[in-house]
Amino acid sequence: MKEYRYVGKPEIRIDGKEKVSGAAIYTDDINFGPDLLYAFIVESPHAHAMINSIDTSEAEKYPEVLAVVTGKDFPYKFGLYMQDRFIFAQDRVRFIGEQVAAVVARNPKAAKAAAKLVKVDYTEIPAVIDQMEAVKEGSDLLHEDLENYNHVPWFFPKPKTNIAHWRKIRKGETQKGFDEADYILEDTYDVPRYAHCAIEYHAATGLCDKSGRLTIWASSQSPHTQRHLFAEALKPLGFTHKDVRVIAPHVGGGFGSKAGVTMEILAAAIATKVKGHPVRIMWSREQEFYNTYQRLGVKTFLKIGVKKNGKITALDHKIYWDAGAYVEYGANVVNAVGLSAIGPYNIENASIDSICVYTNLPPGGAYRGFGYSEFLFGLESHMTRIANHLGIDPIEIRRVNAIREGDKTAYGANMNPNGLLKAIDAVEKEIEWHKEFKSSDPNKVIGKGFSLLWKAPAMPPNASSSCFLKFNEDASINLLVSGMDIGQGYLTVMAQIAGEILGVPPSKIRTENPDTDRNPYEWQTVASHITWGSGNAVKKAALNARDQIFDLVVRTKHLPKDTLYLEDEKVKCTQNPNFELPLKDFVVDGIQMKDGTFKGGPILGKGTFLPEFSTAKSNPETGQGGHPNVHYTTGAAALILEIDKHTGKMKVLKAVEAIDAGKAINPDLVKGQIVGGLVQGLATVLYEDMRYDDKGRLLNPNFTDYKLPTAKDIPDKIVPIIIEVPQPDGPFGARGVGEHTMLPAAPMVANAVADGMKVRIKSMPVTAEKVVMAYLDKDK
Amino acid sequence: MKKISINLNGETRYVHVEPNDVLLDVLRDKLGIKSPKSGCERGDCGACAVLLNGKSVRSCLVLAVEVDGQEITTIEGLSKDGLTPLQESFIEHNAFQCGFCAPGVTISATELLNKNPHPSREEIKEAIAGNLCRCTGYESIIEAIEKVAKK
Missing domain, CATH: 1.10.150.120 ([2Fe-2S]-binding domain)
Incomplete structure (x- = not known):
């Protein structure tokens, strides 16, 4: 394999010093001066109600209140994939916490006090909390005019039902496949909702100045998409894209919650009503829980048929999503899973129904893993159960069925090159799968669990990235991109890619957080596509800059272009070892000729990337025919779990995860993703879940009752393993890994519990209580 | 409003506070010290931790008036003479x-x-x-x- 100078090296994060010295500026750290206003939101106390009237008169009279706004001020819809929600509720609220009005005041205390004086008269109507109820014929409807909603062409809503989208896959002949099976396992699995819990809240400040310019500073994964959605929604007020600007400072964690548009549109809209004043809106921890996207809840019905040797003959996966009151983003989670709920397996006959159901709970949306954690819990539990039934090793059954390059995906496209089998081998060895583990404590048992993982970026086929690259006088570089470093190390990795091509160390490359006025377009920092997509744009910009450099040297020094190369911040020549031209001598000032004139000028690289082979066009009844996913990233994981037989208390003694990064541009950061993501995944299975009462009220919207793991709750040992089977169209062969790292956590815990305690937990989370109760009931 | 003094990162700072102002908000909004962050408003997350006379406290759980005449250190103060x-x-x-x-x-x-x-x-x-x-x-x-x- 080619040895690189900066790519593949554990470079120090270029934002490291900023973040440990306190210099890093997050959205709420920006000073807006004494004219800053504060907005406080009036929220719906009902899961489903008609708004009869809103009386704002008392609130308006409260001292230091400048404005009170309601849905009447903004009768505008918005949405990423489907326009099904309004900026503020209009005549109806559909979940507890939905924004009904906002009070803007000189200080936060006045805004909050005045918000209590806004009188909203509601008539409650029946709420549907459970997706299995909501999907029934005759259920109360959330959106009567669903058929009139604008949406992307790959969604298939069912009018006069609560079904916002139904993704169907029909591959091969499923019934025939089941007829040929020696054994069929059929069961259901439940996964509740989860909260992202970035430690930084959502925060946005909007300023509509007197000239009509609208600027929003937001903690954001999606500055350009936000600008687009703000401009589209507020078009009736006269805004065009050039009038709207989004500035995105450092982000204190995203995990999908700060993708698309949620509360940020409130800052944009409210600012237009208090022109000339910056207006700040920041969620509280409670609001983080009940009025941002949540991970969707899901109930799956899974049926798999196999031959005696473990080879799968057919799969039928029916997946019902509790998608919440608005699915403008969440419906694409449903779509992504519909395309991929076959798992990382080569299955000839498969039927998948992924059904997006409206419920009167907060909107579901992107959450690290984008639906894959949810279906993998059932699928990977199922695979181990089938192996156990057949008397086959759980790893072996996965090897038998593992998808390989060129096999057909669920939608009929070819599977990309991948290191799935290598990952399986690496995990099997590192975890010592075939060794017997026994606890020295007679009260405790040891269980081993295994799981595969796979995931593709879920994005429109024309999601694109771009980059400008500017050289400075000393040959340091400013890279202008619009992806967000949400912690994954994006800025550093982009610097490594550009540095590799231009022979400039990443420490001399400045990659800044974006401002949509100055930085070129990026769709969003989601889908774990950014190393791949934005990385390709950066690579092209660097190659473009290199080309300009070489052309100038050819023109002025008369050396053949194909003999030139860049190293140590110099242009060098393979034919003439004595030729060395430092970049700093000419990348801005040009090269001086004998007659005193200069040739060249500032070197400015430009690169854009769009996956031109991707298409979402396919047969809606079968899902066959398109190429909606650009590629899949695969991997495997296992853990050793110690379980107390009397209390069910569990401790992860060792966890191993191997992921095929294609090429780890920065292995240290990839390992950081594996460890961090795995712990986040373990949190969803061992500690967290969102509890709602039957009225649709969230019972645990805080860190006291919704338990995040602390430093004391992590596994004794986590071994991250990087597999590298290059992605042919990735920068240096790289593909994304960020979300994938949490995917195998839940099924491998459930599999380890089954191994150690001989009980099968089929609903998440797998808590100590559930485990011990199942154990006590086992022999009854 | 009460005027209090804080030895903040080695410098004596004076500030007017309401009786119910919490230290975190005073540090961030009135004294310009932005490194302590708000992450939960109830002492669960630790993002707002500062040293009060050398001991760590959750600044979201401390009233500003309580630290009158005391010593507060944030990471702006720790790295005054270069990183530790x-x-x-x-x-x-x-x-x-x-x-x-x-x-x-x-x-x-x-x-x-x-x-x-x-x-x-x-x-x-x-x-x-x-x-x-x-x-x-x-x-x-x-x-x-x-x-x-x-x-």
Whole structure:
């Protein structure tokens, strides 16, 4: 394999010093001066109600209140994939916490006090909390005019039902496949909702100045998409894209919650009503829980048929999503899973129904893993159960069925090159799968669990990235991109890619957080596509800059272009070892000729990337025919779990995860993703879940009752393993890994519990209580 | 409104506060010290940790009037004369990802190392158990502190 100078090296994060010295500026750290206003939101106390009237008169009279706004001020819809929600509720609220009005005041205390004086008269109507109820014929409807909603062409809503989208896959002949099976396992699995819990809240400040310019500073994964959605929604007020600007400072964690548009549109809209004043809106921890996207809840019905040797003959996966009151983003989670709920397996006959159901709970949306954690819990539990039934090793059954390059995906496209089998081998060895583990404590048992993982970026086929690259006088570089470093190390990795091509160390490359006025377009920092997509744009910009450099040297020094190369911040020549031209001598000032004139000028690289082979066009009844996913990233994981037989208390003694990064541009950061993501995944299975009462009220919207793991709750040992089977169209062969790292956590815990305690937990989370109760009931 | 004085990062600062103003808001909004962050408003997350007379406290749970005449240190103060060995170690280990919890973790770890320069891994975990980090799984943070503890 080619040895690189900066790519593949554990470079120090270029934002490291900023973040440990306190210099890093997050959205709420920006000073807006004494004219800053504060907005406080009036929220719906009902899961489903008609708004009869809103009386704002008392609130308006409260001292230091400048404005009170309601849905009447903004009768505008918005949405990423489907326009099904309004900026503020209009005549109806559909979940507890939905924004009904906002009070803007000189200080936060006045805004909050005045918000209590806004009188909203509601008539409650029946709420549907459970997706299995909501999907029934005759259920109360959330959106009567669903058929009139604008949406992307790959969604298939069912009018006069609560079904916002139904993704169907029909591959091969499923019934025939089941007829040929020696054994069929059929069961259901439940996964509740989860909260992202970035430690930084959502925060946005909007300023509509007197000239009509609208600027929003937001903690954001999606500055350009936000600008687009703000401009589209507020078009009736006269805004065009050039009038709207989004500035995105450092982000204190995203995990999908700060993708698309949620509360940020409130800052944009409210600012237009208090022109000339910056207006700040920041969620509280409670609001983080009940009025941002949540991970969707899901109930799956899974049926798999196999031959005696473990080879799968057919799969039928029916997946019902509790998608919440608005699915403008969440419906694409449903779509992504519909395309991929076959798992990382080569299955000839498969039927998948992924059904997006409206419920009167907060909107579901992107959450690290984008639906894959949810279906993998059932699928990977199922695979181990089938192996156990057949008397086959759980790893072996996965090897038998593992998808390989060129096999057909669920939608009929070819599977990309991948290191799935290598990952399986690496995990099997590192975890010592075939060794017997026994606890020295007679009260405790040891269980081993295994799981595969796979995931593709879920994005429109024309999601694109771009980059400008500017050289400075000393040959340091400013890279202008619009992806967000949400912690994954994006800025550093982009610097490594550009540095590799231009022979400039990443420490001399400045990659800044974006401002949509100055930085070129990026769709969003989601889908774990950014190393791949934005990385390709950066690579092209660097190659473009290199080309300009070489052309100038050819023109002025008369050396053949194909003999030139860049190293140590110099242009060098393979034919003439004595030729060395430092970049700093000419990348801005040009090269001086004998007659005193200069040739060249500032070197400015430009690169854009769009996956031109991707298409979402396919047969809606079968899902066959398109190429909606650009590629899949695969991997495997296992853990050793110690379980107390009397209390069910569990401790992860060792966890191993191997992921095929294609090429780890920065292995240290990839390992950081594996460890961090795995712990986040373990949190969803061992500690967290969102509890709602039957009225649709969230019972645990805080860190006291919704338990995040602390430093004391992590596994004794986590071994991250990087597999590298290059992605042919990735920068240096790289593909994304960020979300994938949490995917195998839940099924491998459930599999380890089954191994150690001989009980099968089929609903998440797998808590100590559930485990011990199942154990006590086992022999009854 | 009451005028209080705080020895803030080695400098005496005067500020007018309401009886119900919490220290975190006063530091951020009235004194311009932005490293302590708000992450839960109830002492669960530790992002707002500061040193009060050398001991870490959750500044979201302390009323500003209580610290009248006391000494407060934030990471702006810790790195006044350049980064500390702990901060250098955090950089070297790529210990943080989004970085939002970094100031609070740094305060907790600084307090630990001040009273116990060579803590064990378990003592390190205990010391930062009140600081929630959603990105890293803590491993890289613990390793970075261990490295300093072994020196």
